[in-house]
Amino acid sequence: MPASPAPAPLTDEQSGLLTRLTDGLDGAGLWWISGYAAGLARAQAPAARMATSLATTAVLPAADATPASPLTIVYGSQTGNARRVAEKLAAQAEAAGAVVRLLRADAYPTRELKDEKQLYIVISTQGEGDPPDDSIALVEFIRGRRAPKLPQLRYAVLGLGDSSYPQFCEMGRVLDERLAELGATRLFERGEADLDIDSVATPWLERAVDEARAMARGAAPAHSATVTPLRPLQSGPAHDRDRPFQAELLASHPLSASSGLRSPRGRDVRHFELSLEGSGLHYQPGDALGVWPRNPPALIDEVLATLKLDGDTAVAASGEERPLRDWLDGRRELTRLSRPFLAAHAERCGDAGLQAMLQPDRRADLARLFDELQVIDLLRRHPAGWDAAGLVAALRPMAPRLYSIASSQKHVGDEVHLTVAHVEYDFDGRTRWGTASNFLARAGEGARLPVYIEPNERFRLPADPDRDIIMVGPGTGVAPFRAFVQERTETAAGGRNWLFFGNPHFRTDFLYQLEWQRAIRDGRLHRLDLAFSRDKEKSPHVDAQGVAGDSHRKIYVQRRLREQGRAIYDWLENGAHFYVCGAIAMGKDVHAALLDVIATHGGQSREDAEDYLGRLQQQGRYARDVY
Incomplete structure (x- = not known):
């Protein structure tokens, strides 16, 4: 949209350039520009300093105003939650009057840390206490010997974090303690939010905003600032995490030969196609689809029967009242154990062994317990009495699941496709499921499923279409x-496409086999390397020229990487x-293999x-989407 008349110190030409630069950017893009501009401003003489704001406005101090020190907010996010917060x-x-710049962790210039005055960090933890991919470099810098003193x-x-993992919120703890070691002053205690983020994040944000307001007042400019909109605010999508779209399920069919049968975890893989018609939702390759699920009815029945509770009992929680069965249906987690629930149950049943599991020196045992047991298994193995209200209060709120989108909207139109491993297995003689x-x-x-788009700016195709891409994506x-x-x-x-794919068996687990073979024939996929870890026959390497391969040992994608290292x-x-997409453990193995390739051939x-x-x-140029 056309810009408002350019305020000094921008010329008409500069205002036009700025309008073209910001046109079409989403919130994250605008924030990045804001942070970049603020960083440049800090390098200028104090009289020339200025900052840009979130609401696509320019804040222009009067000539004799005393600028406040900007508040820097840095976030590290794997799935988008830290970014949203x-x-x-x-x-x-x-809104409280602070001059703010917001930066993703990998965009933060570490050389500026020594001069930083006010800093908030919002960071998630993934896997076994690992930083998000966008935060690796920043975390290593702050933890390392090059980090400056910060008095x-x-x-x-x-x-x-996720309290179903033993090293809950580990990255938040590491950075908080390290900044204190470097001489920085902690404004208030660290927050540690579980998947029910708001219960901790909301009061933490209130405290953070109060501190920001106080800091802004302490460095208030002598004269009021002028705020001039560059262009009107753009409204966000009609549907998001809190307002999901009810998408119609158009198609569902098996991708693995074992689909529809009871099989080991993750071996029943299915392809889903959903309609986004009328939603106004748009996505790019690399984005994820968020799905708000509901628990299996049979599992709800088993929990109620085990605890001898009536599903019709009214329970008030989170400002609303509904029957217990409704809470257990789509509002509370039943397939994931969490540390708070384990602690509450251990206290109720008086089991010293369970209570010992929560000690810091038992992290490995706790990890195995979380991996093996669901809520119902804990209730059956360690009986204890629960009332309806207490159960709802102790269980963790349901969280959406994110699935990497398996389609290009340019190709499928108002549809979105998913590749999902259906988790269904036997445990202690009973069926267990993934939610x-x-x-x-x-x-x-024809069913309607609540979904939304979760952008993943870190996992994008090259801006230059002539760049080659290498993709490592075993399993789903x-x-x-x-x-x-x-x-x-x-x-x-114009760039070439090279895919490394792995799974247990060629005959049953070669996902999208016909599509990849057609892509090879049509020249849309230029190389395809395969690794089938449980096959005794040869695992083939395929490219446009033919098929080759040799080995009777277990073959994983990381070995194929080393073989093709040159x-x-x-x-x-x-x-x-x-690019790498898949399980965290696989991602670490691929990372190690890639280091070997670079060291050996470089x-x-x-x-x-x-x-x-x-x-x-x-x-x-090196992007990972691991989970």
């Missing part, structure tokens, strides 16, 4: 790469982007190879 904090802090810094940390995968599997065609990790190849075909991208390194040296030391890979990450 940080954006909310930034908006509230600006001038005042800070606060909010950690986000969302079972919810999808139970839904018949292949989903986003189906979208990548579709998108590159629709846009006639070609991979050559592709990287010529500007290729490298003639580099291990340390130099790590620096090389770090530069690829900073350039956006």
